[in-house]
Amino acid sequence: MSMLAVVLQNLKVSQGELARRSGLTRQTINDAYHGHPGVTLSSWVKIARALQVPLNRVSPLAAAELDGVVINS
Numbered sequence: 001m002s003m004l005a006v007v008l009q010n011l012k013v014s015q016g017e018l019a020r021r022s023g024l025t026r027q028t029i030n031d032a033y034h035g036h037p038g039v040t041l042s043s044w045v046k047i048a049r050a051l052q053v054p055l056n057r058v059s060p061l062a063a064a065e066l067d068g069v070v071i072n073s
Contacts, residue, residue, distance in 0.1 A: 022050035
């Protein structure tokens with residue numbers, strides 16, 4: 001189960017609701033949910049913001065990829 005799947009299950013939020021909240025397509029949410037590698041950092045940030053959780057709770061991106069990245073709310 002992906003990190004995103006666990007968070008969605010814990011928050012009782014559907015993929016459709018996450019798509020609505022984040023402004024992303026259902027396909028992008030589904031790709032993220034299933035851990036497909038093409039999900040962009042920008043999409044992960046939108047997902048984290050929409051769920052009001054830290055980025056590292058939903059994104060499997062390696063710490064090195066996020067090193068030095070500043071995310072303003």
